[in-house]
Amino acid sequence: MDDVKFKRFFASLLTIIGIFVVLFACAAFMSDRPVLGFSITKWESIVPFAVGIIFLLSGVNLINRS
Template identity: 65%
Template sequence: MDNTRFKRFFGALLTILGIIVILFACVAFLSDNEPVLGLFVTKWESIVPFLVGTVFLLSGISLVSNS
């Protein structure tokens, strides 16, 4: 596979994964001490997936725009 095509594919994959993780963090933040997808996540613990999703999203967008 061409290097540019690989960067675009990997960037799109990271972007989609980042959006999914950010949506999970938002749903976990809004749930009131109930399990989300089988996981018990408190409001303060939902900050971690939000930050990880933001890093994935920004790095994916950067890869797509630079290639």
């Protein structure tokens, strides 16, 4: 039972982090000024977007499996 709670906590944490990273990447893509102190070009915003999608999908997948 304790293992299921840990899986759900970890999955929700991954999902929340993924959502925030995807939103950051979208804001960085749309803005010409630095976002949260990071100066990211439009093409460089692809990397945090991809990482956010990976975190988001793995978190959702882990929630569905537990």
